[in-house]
Amino acid sequence: MQLLTRQCADTRKRHRAARAWAGSRSCQESIIASSANRADLLNVEGVTVRFGGITALDHVSFAVPAGRIVGLIGPNGAGKTTLFNCLSRLYQFSEGDILFEGRSLQQTPAHGIASLGIGRTFQNLALFRTMSVRQNIMLGGHCRTRSGFLSNALRLPWVGREEAGLAERTDELVHLLDLESVAQTRVMDLPFGTQKRVELGRALASQPKLLLLDEPAGGLNHEEVEALMELLRAIRERLQLTMLLVEHHMNLVMRVSDQVVALDFGRVIADGTPAEVQANETVVQAYLGGVAA
Numbered sequence: 198m199q200l201l202t203r204q205c206a207d208t209r210k211r212h213r214a215a216r217a218w219a220g221s222r223s224c225q226e227s228i229i230a231s232s233a234n235r236a237d238l239l240n241v242e243g244v245t246v247r248f249g250g251i252t253a254l255d256h257v258s259f260a261v262p263a264g265r266i267v268g269l270i271g272p273n274g275a276g277k278t279t280l281f282n283c284l285s286r287l288y289q290f291s292e293g294d295i296l297f298e299g300r301s302l303q304q305t306p307a308h309g310i311a312s313l314g315i316g317r318t319f320q321n322l323a324l325f326r327t328m329s330v331r332q333n334i335m336l337g338g339h340c341r342t343r344s345g346f347l348s349n350a351l352r353l354p355w356v357g358r359e360e361a362g363l364a365e366r367t368d369e370l371v372h373l374l375d376l377e378s379v380a381q382t383r384v385m386d387l388p389f390g391t392q393k394r395v396e397l398g399r400a401l402a403s404q405p406k407l408l409l410l411d412e413p414a415g416g417l418n419h420e421e422v423e424a425l426m427e428l429l430r431a432i433r434e435r436l437q438l439t440m441l442l443v444e445h446h447m448n449l450v451m452r453v454s455d456q457v458v459a460l461d462f463g464r465v466i467a468d469g470t471p472a473e474v475q476a477n478e479t480v481v482q483a484y485l486g487g488v489a490a
């Protein structure tokens with residue numbers, strides 16, 4: 198908590214540092230090199246999902262090391278959303294396993310995923326449109342609270358402390374995401390780009406170790422995408438988050454990711470640095486329509 202407070206205090210400095218970091222290719226490479234020995238936060242091991250005769254995921258395996266931003270790309274129908282839904286436990290897989298911090302997710306129900314430390318944003322924003330920005334973000338943090346009907350009704354002392362902590366964390370996120378001027382505004386009255394930032398805040402409020410981002414740049418204009426890129430780097434840096442990012446916006450994926458995994462027809466066709474994946478012929482053929490970037 199104190200750490201986050203300190204982090205919020207130097208937001209501007211952080212943005213300048215993030216810009217400098219983004220411009221330094223050698224810095225990115227050294228981050229990749231230095232994280233090579235880190236433990237994997239997530240291991241997808243031979244995951245297979247079938248819908249009738251369709252194999253949406255075909256023995257998909259890759260690892261997400263702690264602290265990395267991993268981009269998941271692939272043409273329409275490649276299996277990206279299916280994989281996200283497996284990670285969120287919304288879909289069952291018929292073969293393979295998914296390990297989070299070395300522990301299988303097989304026994305974890307969908308409602309237990311957030312308290313385990315996996316947060317998620319949705320393409321179609323999972324927000325309460327008639328509630329304010331602050332209320333939406335605060336609701337995202339409720340999975341981290343212990344209070345229930347009885348403890349709230351009895352106003353037990355720790356309930357008050359918990360609520361105060363949640364309110365403080367919400368304010369810090371409102372600040373971090375530059376939402377202070379609209380904190381009391383109803384979500385439905387905000388432009389789409391701002392709503393996407395609220396969605397990010399809602400997911401961050403659950404204090405995830407792993408953040409799953411489902412097309413965060415979808416529907417954003419050029420300037421908003423640039424700002425999002427800076428924000429994602431800043432969040433990773435300051436909150437020590439690991440991120441898995443499904444995105445069609447190639448420029449964003451290649452610039453923000455440390456590692457890129459490419460899917461096609463439910464199979465992993467490439468897994469490497471953005472430069473390696475961009476130069477991969479199979480990816481070029483499958484995804485980039487034959488035009489090397």
Ligand SMILES: Nc1ncnc2c1ncn2[C@@H]1O[C@H](COP(=O)(O)OP(=O)(O)OP(=O)(O)O)[C@@H](O)[C@H]1O
Nearest residue numbers: 248251252253271272273274275276277278279280
């Ligand atoms: N619930 C479902 N029932 C039947 N088939 C499904 C279901 N969900 C996905 N599929 C099929 O699985 C395959 C992978 O779909 P998925 O949505 O995961 O791809 P995607 O890479 O996310 O595509 P897009 O980029 O268009 O969102 C597709 O052939 C799709 O039609």
